[in-house]
Amino acid sequence: MSKKLIIFPFNGNGLEALDAVGEPYEFIGFVDDTPAKQGKQPQGFEVFSRELIQRYPEAHVVALPGSPDTYLQRRQIIASLQIAPQRFASLVHPKATLSGYASIGYNSVLMAGVVVTSNARIGNHVCILPNSVIHHDTLIGQYTLIGSQVVVAGHTSIGENCYIGSGSQVMHHIRVGEGALIGLGSTILKEVPPYAKMVGNPARNLNQPS
Missing domain, CATH: 2.160.10.10 (Hexapeptide repeat proteins)
Known part of the structure; x- marks a missing residue:
């Protein structure tokens, strides 16, 4: 049985991670805090607000924030999702x-x-x-x-x-x-x-x- 998977945020790392999604996961969408990024994308997937994480409490999450400018904030950003460790996927x-x-x-x-x-x-x-x-x-x-x-x-x-x-x-x-x-x-x-x-x-x- 497949497991639902959410990727956060809708950034370059997230897009590359999408290519790594396979069994047993079923990708259901990105989550991003920037309203301008939200909505249906030309590739066919959709970007949602954090509400998607609450809507699917059984879904697993991959969180990949960070760049050379923001990498030191990764711990705080990931913690702000308030997700139990067992919900994270690799x-x-x-x-x-x-x-x-x-x-x-x-x-x-x-x-x-x-x-x-x-x-x-x-x-x-x-x-x-x-x-x-x-x-x-x-x-x-x-x-x-x-x-x-x-x-x-x-x-x-x-x-x-x-x-x-x-x-x-x-x-x-x-x-x-x-x-x-x-x-x-x-x-x-x-x-x-x-x-x-x-x-x-x-x-x-x-x-x-x-």
Whole structure:
């Protein structure tokens, strides 16, 4: 029997997650707080207000808010939905690869082409965009967003509520502190302090004087 699924919000991450929806879920619509986005869309699906979540109390939800500008607010935005943990779904695109020896938390999404290898642990509320590789024995903290074509080498720890920009690389045995932002195409060769803003190859911290 299929389970109803709602995606929040109607943004780029949500649209990409739609391609990952398969059995046992039946997608019934997006939820978004912006009235201008609500209503029937040309693709055939509909965008609703949060009332849809109350209308279908049995429906599962995938919540994917956040961008480089708003990623630090993800925890508060997701909490504002007031959804019990068991209502959150996790999605693995059919063209993603999740090792049988890896784990993934709730409300986490692996997009097309993502590879998660042995003993990697993906926390709750994590979104990994297409064609990224999470190598063995790596921990991805909850509420973290990982862009496309990112490589995270083995025995690496990515803290909670981070943003890892597309095309970036994190060397093995590196710790990235919570709340850090890694810019597009950056290469991380040493430990990243919490709430750092790292850019470049090799990356430097914009929050520290040069």
